[in-house]
Amino acid sequence: MTSCDCWPGTTGGNPFFVTEVLAAGRDDIPATVRDAVLARVARLDPRARTVVEVVAVAPWEMEAWLLDALAGDAADRLDECLAAGILVPRPGAVAFRHELARIAVEESLPPNLRVALHAKALATLATQASGTPDAARLAHHAEEASDEHSVLRFAPRPRSRRRPWVRIARRRPSMRERFGSTGAWRSRTGPTYSSAERTSAS
DSSP, X not given: OOGGGGOHHHHTTOXXXXXXXXXXXXXXXXXXXXHHHHHHHHTSOHHHHHHHHHHTTSSSOEEHHHHHHHHGGGGGGHHHHHHTTSEXXXXXXXXXXXXXXXXXXXXXXXXXXXXHHXXXXXXXXXXXXXXXXXXXXXXHHHHHTTOHHHHHHHSOOTTSXXXXXXXXXXXXXXXXXXXXHHHHHOOOOOOOOOHHHHHHHO
């Protein structure tokens, strides 16, 4: 299987993303895709950008209550992110329109900020007042926060069922590994970037 076989679930079927990924012919996010996504984010108000950065550390979607906890007062700029088409609403949650865009934003974060956001997400999810915390999700945030103790505490045992987007490893996965796992878990489709959007983002 080639890496492109698993990309529809991560690109959301966006023709621009798919075309650029295929043209790049490698595992990294193509510069054209990364630049287009980051250019749209850069046009947001600073507090709206904070919302986007917070949501970027949650694969697939982030619950509204968790966004409020992590973003603080900046969460009131969510509507701007939705209006810009960068984020989309989900039942009780919010998500990136395309998972590939989320990955591009997360990987653009300064390492200290990315680690801090994952650590805060881990602490918040581990102490949520209701429901049973998702151990695989906690292990994901622990690994990204370089919290080895929590990785060992929450990592599923070898024979347990795991969410495919969680990769417990001592290194960040390659794009081939990301797509190979996320595409199998859930395939999402969504509106595509228009030619005008691609032009204005370049």
